Amino acid sequence: KAGVTQTPRYLIKTRGQQVTLSCSPISGHRSVSWYQQTPGQGLQFLFEYFSETQRNKGNFPGRFSGRQFSNSRSEMNVSTLELGDSALYLCASSQIRGADTQYFGPGTRLTVL
Amino acid sequence: GENVEQHPSTLSVQEGDSAVIKCTYSDSASNYFPWYKQELGKRPQLIIDIRSNVGEKKDQRIAVTLNKTAKHFSLHITETQPEDSAVYFCAASYSGGSNYKLTFGKGTLLTVNP
Numbered sequence: 630k631a632g633v634t635q636t637p638r639y640l641i642k643t644r645g646q647q648v649t650l651s652c653s654p655i656s657g658h659r660s661v662s663w664y665q666q667t668p669g670q671g672l673q674f675l676f677e678y679f680s681e682t683q684r685n686k687g688n689f690p691g692r693f694s695g696r697q698f699s700n701s702r703s704e705m706n707v708s709t710l711e712l713g714d715s716a717l718y719l720c721a722s723s724q725i726r727g728a729d730t731q732y733f734g735p736g737t738r739l740t741v742l
Numbered sequence: 743g744e745n746v747e748q749h750p751s752t753l754s755v756q757e758g759d760s761a762v763i764k765c766t767y768s769d770s771a772s773n774y775f776p777w778y779k780q781e782l783g784k785r786p787q788l789i790i791d792i793r794s795n796v797g798e799k800k801d802q803r804i805a806v807t808l809n810k811t812a813k814h815f816s817l818h819i820t821e822t823q824p825e826d827s828a829v830y831f832c833a834a835s836y837s838g839g840s841n842y843k844l845t846f847g848k849g850t851l852l853t854v855n856p
Binding site: 674 | 774776778787788831842844845846849
């Protein structure tokens with residue numbers, strides 16, 4: 630099976646702009662989780678989607694949002710970008726919710742200038 | 743919510759030595775504990791995981807132990823090789839209810855010197 634894919638791989642934006650990142654899970658996987666990875670904070674949970682519904686959300690401002698489509702593909706959106714949003718955004722998919730192996734995508738490197 | 747502490751933040755060993763990374767968690771309801779390895783510029787990859795009904799699990803040179811009473815779990819790598827050099831993350835999650843999510847430790851940079 631093909632692994633988790635993310636597009637784009639690299640993105641440069643300026644403050645105040647918005648950005649949309651895409652994640653395609655492994656075929657058959659219905660749960661998609663998003664994480665922000667920074668050198669200082671490590672891997673921080675953003676949100677999880679399952680069956681097109683957001684099931685859980687981390688401690689991030691409302692500028693961070695997402696959605697999931699009927700084919701389990703997911704997008705996350707960040708509005709009004711701030712310099713501190715520069716990070717590697719990773720998505721991970723799993724077959725089911727709960728104590729199941731999560732497989733990560735390669736990430737999208739977002740740089741906010 | 744769950745909090746995962748990971749130590750040490752950096753670890754340097756000689757090739758052939760063993761390496762141990764320790765994590766503690768706060769939520770006694772957590773029941774799934776994966777370990778991920780992330781090489782520079784690459785995605786995190788699962789190397790081993792353990793569930794709360796098991797005390798120890800081994801896979802070749804890698805082992806994980808879990809102490810539910812003390813709420814800590816550890817990764818053991820024996821006969822380390824230069825290709826083991828990477829950042830290792832532990833994580834914990836609770837599979838019940840609607841509040842499922844993986845909480846990660848801050849990571850350990852392991853350097854194996856030839």
